[in-house]
Amino acid sequence: MSKPDLASEVSKILTDLGVSADRYIGGTLAVTSPVTGAEIGRLKEDSAAEAKAAIDKAHDAFLAWRNVPAPKRGELIRLLGEELRAGKAALGRLVSIEVGKITSEGLGEVQEMIDICDFAVGLSRQLYGLTIATERSEHRMMETWHPLGPIGIISAFNFPVAVWSWNAALAIVCGNSTIWKPSEKTPLTALATQALFEKALKRFIAEGGDAPANLSTLIIGGRDLGEILVDHPKVPLVSATGSTAMGRVVGPRLAGRFARAILELGGNNAAIVSPTADLDLTLRGVAFSAMGTAGQRCTTLRRLFVHDSVYDQLVPRLQKAYGSVTIGNPLEQGTLVGPLIDKQAFDRMQAALGEAKSAGGKVTGGERVEEGSADAFYVRPALVEMPAQTGPVEQETFAPILYVMKYSDFDAVLALHNAVPQGLSSSIFTNDIREAEAFVSARGSDCGIANVNLGPSGAEIGGAFGGEKETGGGRESGSDAWKAYMRRATNTINYGRTLPLAQGVKFDV
Numbered sequence: 001m002s003k004p005d006l007a008s009e010v011s012k013i014l015t016d017l018g019v020s021a022d023r024y025i026g027g028t029l030a031v032t033s034p035v036t037g038a039e040i041g042r043l044k045e046d047s048a049a050e051a052k053a054a055i056d057k058a059h060d061a062f063l064a065w066r067n068v069p070a071p072k073r074g075e076l077i078r079l080l081g082e083e084l085r086a087g088k089a090a091l092g093r094l095v096s097i098e099v100g101k102i103t104s105e106g107l108g109e110v111q112e113m114i115d116i117c118d119f120a121v122g123l124s125r126q127l128y129g130l131t132i133a134t135e136r137s138e139h140r141m142m143e144t145w146h147p148l149g150p151i152g153i154i155s156a157f158n159f160p161v162a163v164w165s166w167n168a169a170l171a172i173v174c175g176n177s178t179i180w181k182p183s184e185k186t187p188l189t190a191l192a193t194q195a196l197f198e199k200a201l202k203r204f205i206a207e208g209g210d211a212p213a214n215l216s217t218l219i220i221g222g223r224d225l226g227e228i229l230v231d232h233p234k235v236p237l238v239s240a241t242g243s244t245a246m247g248r249v250v251g252p253r254l255a256g257r258f259a260r261a262i263l264e265l266g267g268n269n270a271a272i273v274s275p276t277a278d279l280d281l282t283l284r285g286v287a288f289s290a291m292g293t294a295g296q297r298c299t300t301l302r303r304l305f306v307h308d309s310v311y312d313q314l315v316p317r318l319q320k321a322y323g324s325v326t327i328g329n330p331l332e333q334g335t336l337v338g339p340l341i342d343k344q345a346f347d348r349m350q351a352a353l354g355e356a357k358s359a360g361g362k363v364t365g366g367e368r369v370e371e372g373s374a375d376a377f378y379v380r381p382a383l384v385e386m387p388a389q390t391g392p393v394e395q396e397t398f399a400p401i402l403y404v405m406k407y408s409d410f411d412a413v414l415a416l417h418n419a420v421p422q423g424l425s426s427s428i429f430t431n432d433i434r435e436a437e438a439f440v441s442a443r444g445s446d447c448g449i450a451n452v453n454l455g456p457s458g459a460e461i462g463g464a465f466g467g468e469k470e471t472g473g474g475r476e477s478g479s480d481a482w483k484a485y486m487r488r489a490t491n492t493i494n495y496g497r498t499l500p501l502a503q504g505v506k507f508d509v
């Protein structure tokens with residue numbers, strides 16, 4: 001592989017998107033591209049005092065922004081959507097360079113941001129409450145939704161900007177300000193996104209819009225800054241995406257001060273391939289969900305249960321696809337699998353494969369693929385035939401490993417499907433309507449996402465996104481996920497001249 005000068009390209013993209021060079025040159029936080037392992041930027045980190053000051057300023061911004069009518073707040077997000085459309089190619093490319101996603105997935109991530117902006121614009125006119133029947137005469141009862149406060153957003157490396165947008169687009173139309181702590185591995189895409197937001201804000205103000213400074217703030221640094229967000233009394237909600245280990249720290253600390261949490265933690269997503277499955281479609285669905293994004297989506301397919309009547313037809317075809325998938329520079333056309341994010345991810349993958357072998361697993365692939373740099377970690381995705389759901393199969397390893405298991409009984413496989421600690425996404429490939437309906441029914445998949453005849457990854461923004469059990473229970477993005485970013489008030493109004501009490505209570509003084 002020829003070594004592209006990624007640092008210069010990154011610098012050009014950032015300049016074009018409006019980021020000044022002093023933000024990413026000369027700081028202490030070194031950023032490398034997984035494409036080559038080379039350094040592509042050095043950012044200044046925020047101190048604890050700066051992070052706290054940012055929260056205070058975000059709180060001031062909230063106090064002003066909550067008074068701006070919601071449809072006007074939507075106009076700001078409409079402009080952000082326009083900036084994202086204009087910057088899609090550049091930001092998508094930057095995502096590919098900083099995370100190692102293939103070109104279409106880098107662009108797809110920005111499209112996901114545009115989609116949530118469109119959704120949020122419509123939502124800004126639909127923050128509906130209810131009118132509720134009251135038992136008292138000449139009274140009216142209703143439910144209203146109000147802005148909540150400054151919202152903390154902690155995002156992970158693998159969707160470095162889309163996850164911010166799911167939270168920020170909703171939070172802002174709901175009348176909140178936001179403070180964003182991106183992953184230390186991907187702060188450059190965050191700088192670029194913040195610059196696009198600021199462009200939209202400038203246009204909003206030029207149009208006569210009334211927006212405070214510090215509506216969206218970015219804080220750059222490590223775990224200590226995340227902890228400040230989690231512990232700060234002025235932050236009523238933190239939306240955190242990352243490992244279950246991270247959620248175990250964040251969740252109780254937020255609960256300890258009665259703040260809200262949206263937790264998007266580990267997934268250990270499965271698919272069931274039934275005797276009636278369309279195997280051509282299944283092959284494609286499994287290949288994208290399991291190997292796409294080099295296995296680094298929280299929705300990645302990690303467990304595959306194949307009925308014994310189709311096992312010998314499907315598994316050899318899958319092995320062939322695993323053997324021939326194009327691995328390499330994600331910036332080149334035709335590549336389907338780019339690099340892992342770093343050496344630690346590679347080491348974890350190798351350790352999991354070692355454990356799988358000890359548990360009787362038969363491994364195809366999984367080896368390192370040399371791509372011209374000792375510091376870049378490309379691997380052939382691994383397909384592991386397992387005798388049972390044990391050991392590493394029960395954990396999330398953030399790498400392209402697909403554990404394949406045989407089954408014969410539908411109810412037994414449903415039980416196995418649900419017998420892991422995580423509960424994010426799931427799917428079944430079947431043409432049997434009874435199985436399909438059972439899978440999405442109350443006795444079926446216990447996950448937040450359950451699909452039929454498509455893989456578990458690659459959700460659209462229109463549905464609520466998130467999962468159960470150790471996945472954390474949070475919901476982001478579409479449907480009524482916006483309600484988490486607002487506070488609900490029940491209002492009762494007496495327009496009569498008497499004071500009837502609820503439940504018929506008498507209290508005559």
Ligand code: UN1
Pocket residue numbers: 112158159163241296297298299456457458459460
């Ligand atoms: C994530 O991996 O953190 O459903 C999010 C999907 C994407 C989002 C993944 N829309 O795969």
